Amino acid sequence: MSTPNRFAILVAGGSGTRMGAGQPKQFLELLGEPVLLHTLRRFAETSLGVQQFVVVLPPDQFDTWHHLCTRHQVAIPHAVVGGGHSRWASVRNGLKHLATYTEGIVAVHDGVRPLVSAAVIENTYAAAAEHGAAIAAVVPKDSVRGLSKEGSYAIDRSRLRLVQTPQCFDLELLRRAYRLPELPTFTDDASVVEDLHPIHLVEGDYRNLKITTPEDMLLAEAILRSR
Numbered sequence: 001m002s003t004p005n006r007f008a009i010l011v012a013g014g015s016g017t018r019m020g021a022g023q024p025k026q027f028l029e030l031l032g033e034p035v036l037l038h039t040l041r042r043f044a045e046t047s048l049g050v051q052q053f054v055v056v057l058p059p060d061q062f063d064t065w066h067h068l069c070t071r072h073q074v075a076i077p078h079a080v081v082g083g084g085h086s087r088w089a090s091v092r093n094g095l096k097h098l099a100t101y102t103e104g105i106v107a108v109h110d111g112v113r114p115l116v117s118a119a120v121i122e123n124t125y126a127a128a129a130e131h132g133a134a135i136a137a138v139v140p141k142d143s144v145r146g147l148s149k150e151g152s153y154a155i156d157r158s159r160l161r162l163v164q165t166p167q168c169f170d171l172e173l174l175r176r177a178y179r180l181p182e183l184p185t186f187t188d189d190a191s192v193v194e195d196l197h198p199i200h201l202v203e204g205d206y207r208n209l210k211i212t213t214p215e216d217m218l219l220a221e222a223i224l225r226s227r
């Protein structure tokens with residue numbers, strides 16, 4: 001079987017309200033480089049050939065990214081697309097940029113997961129080529145409780161997984177899913193696709209954290225220094 005085309009949509013169209021940094025968290029520096037640039041490099045450095053990178057940014061931040069790419073001499077070819085009102089809308093905009101392609105595997109990855117490993121990226125693309133839809137996920141390390149009117153109750157964590165990105169899909173499947181109307185329950189791409197196709201889980205990585213709140217920056221720096 002021939003190698004499928006590979007595409008990557010790096011979503012970085014959010015504003016980072018939980019980080020509260022005064023600028024979107026994807027532009028904060030980790031060991032001297034913006035979070036989003038670490039993420040782009042991670043994907044570009046895998047042994048896989050990614051044919052087309054699409055970076056989705058807040059529409060008012062194109063100049064910021066352009067200046068950062070110039071300052072850091074970024075030589076990784078990528079398209080820049082404006083984000084939307086939600087992650088779902090940003091992914092949909094990214095997908096539109098791939099309209100000329102008819103087949104392949106597309107990875108959707110949070111621009112704020114800069115510590116993703118080559119193994120997780122490669123395994124997720126490979127699983128999607130085999131199963132149509134594959135996402136990285138890890139086993140919860142803490143006990144989990146649900147909330148009820150009366151208080152709370154224990155949940156069997158062996159039946160749970162914590163979802164990460166990348167989330168990789170057959171291009172046409174992802175297109176079909178993103179033609180459906182947006183629902184408030186969509187928190188990731190798997191939740192958009194799952195009514196159309198089963199989602200295969202790939203072993204993620206605890207280090208593949210999503211930079212969300214200030215302590216995540218400390219953790220990410222510590223992990224980067226240890227590499």
Ligand SMILES: Nc1ccn([C@@H]2O[C@H](COP(=O)(O)OP(=O)(O)OP(=O)(O)O)[C@@H](O)[C@H]2O)c(=O)n1
Nearest residue numbers: 011012013014015016017018086087090111112
């Ligand atoms: N309208 C949006 C919202 C989110 N994202 C992206 O989706 C990923 C995961 O979202 P999250 O961590 O929630 O980022 P923010 O929306 O920026 O953060 P917050 O919810 O704290 O505002 C991030 O890479 C973010 O930039 C996006 O592309 N477009």
Ligand SMILES: C[C@](O)(CO)[C@H](O)COP(=O)(O)O
Nearest residue numbers: 087110163164165187188210
């Ligand atoms: C896509 C995601 O990173 C998977 O864990 C997550 O769902 C994004 O959630 P957020 O609320 O937008 O941070």
